[in-house]
Amino acid sequence: xxxxxxxxxxxxxxxxxxxxxxxxxxxxxxxxxxxxLDQFLAAGPAxxxxxxxxxxxxxxxxxxxxxxxxxxxxxxxxxxxxGGGTGTKIGQDILRLPYAPHSYLFSRASAIVHSGGIGxxxxxxxxxxxxxxxxxxxxxxxxxxRLVRLGVARSIGRSSYTAxxxxxxxxxxxxxxxxRTSADRISQMVKAEDGIGVACxxxxxxxxxxx
Numbered sequence: 001x002x003x004x005x006x007x008x009x010x011x012x013x014x015x016x017x018x019x020x021x022x023x024x025x026x027x028x029x030x031x032x033x034x035x036x037l038d039q040f041l042a043a044g045p046a047x048x049x050x051x052x053x054x055x056x057x058x059x060x061x062x063x064x065x066x067x068x069x070x071x072x073x074x075x076x077x078x079x080x081x082x083g084g085g086t087g088t089k090i091g092q093d094i095l096r097l098p099y100a101p102h103s104y105l106f107s108r109a110s111a112i113v114h115s116g117g118i119g120x121x122x123x124x125x126x127x128x129x130x131x132x133x134x135x136x137x138x139x140x141x142x143x144x145x146r147l148v149r150l151g152v153a154r155s156i157g158r159s160s161y162t163a164x165x166x167x168x169x170x171x172x173x174x175x176x177x178x179x180r181t182s183a184d185r186i187s188q189m190v191k192a193e194d195g196i197g198v199a200c201x202x203x204x205x206x207x208x209x210x211x
Contacts, residue, residue, distance in 0.1 A: 001199060002118065003125065005189045006146050018202050021193030022122040027101035037105065040079070040095040046110040047077040047095070048170060051102075053117035056136040057083040061158070063134065067113065068094060069163030074171060079105065102127075111173045113166070116140035116155075121147060128187035130179035132169050134161050151182035 001020050009019060041047070050067045052060055064082050068090060071078040077093045081100060088096045102120065106112055106127035113132040114120045121143050124131050131153040133144035147153035154169045173179050 001195055003122070003190050003193055003195075005125065005150065005186050006121070006143075018198070020198040020202065021195030022126070022190065023195040023199060024103070024122065024126070026103055033097055033100060034104075037079070037095065037097065037100050040077075040089075041108055044077050044093070046108055047079045047093075048074075048111045048113060049079045049081065049105060049109040050113045051081040051120065052083075052115045052136070053120045055117065055138075056115040056140075057081075059136075063158075063161060066161055066163045066166060070166035070170065073163060073167040076110070076170075076174075079109075081105075111170055113170065116143040116147075118143060122190070125152065125183075125186050126190045128180070128183045130173040130183050132156065132166070132173060134158055150186055152179060152186055154179075 001023050003021050004019050007019075009017065048071065050064065051057070052063060060082065064080055067078070067080065071094060078095070079100070080090075080094060080096045081098070082096060083098050084096060090096055102123035106123050106129050109127070109129050111130050111132065112120075112124045112127075113134065114124065116133045116135045117140060121131075125147075131147060133140070133147055133153050133155045134157075135141040135144045135155070136158055144153065144155040148155050154173060156165055156169055
């Protein structure tokens with residue numbers, strides 16, 4: 001259940017295997033968090049978004065601390081989704097939230113820095129937003145490599161993620177228009193897919209064939 005833009009069928013896959021596209025669903029957030037986010041977004045240029053998804057956020061190490069330093073080096077605005085408490089500001093240009101719906105926030109970002117979980121990758125691809133991927137574990141290094149090949153991302157290993165390195169990579173994403181151009185192209189492809197519909201149709205055909 002992923003996009004053909006991320007990977008194509010392989011010769012050694014079972015014959016009945018079908019790529020469906022991503023199964024998107026709309027998330028919800030508390031009204032208080034959304035008010036805080038809307039006020040911040042309206043107050044200035046599009047921010048860089050930092051998030052570690054649903055698993056790496058439990059063991060972030062120095063990711064958020066180095067990210068704050070990188071943002072200050074770049075003098076850009078940022079939203080940090082760090083799993084912490086209610087919305088707070090770190091200075092005037094950094095908003096810290098426990099979480100916000102990716103479907104809402106990503107399309108309003110200038111770039112997204114994340115760990116490469118497949119759900120976050122899917123939302124960022126759909127939002128047409130350039131990415132800096134910092135893989136932590138599991139499928140994340142492979143996802144990062146695929147996004148880099150698509151021309152929509154750059155990548156840094158977790159152990160190499162420092163404020164200086166992050167600032168340099170984010171600056172490249174923001175300065176080189178090719179990343180946004182590629183992101184726009186991939187977004188149109190992903191939006192044209194119907195992951196849930198294709199998956200449901202495949203399941204119904206299988207059940208029908210089984211009687």
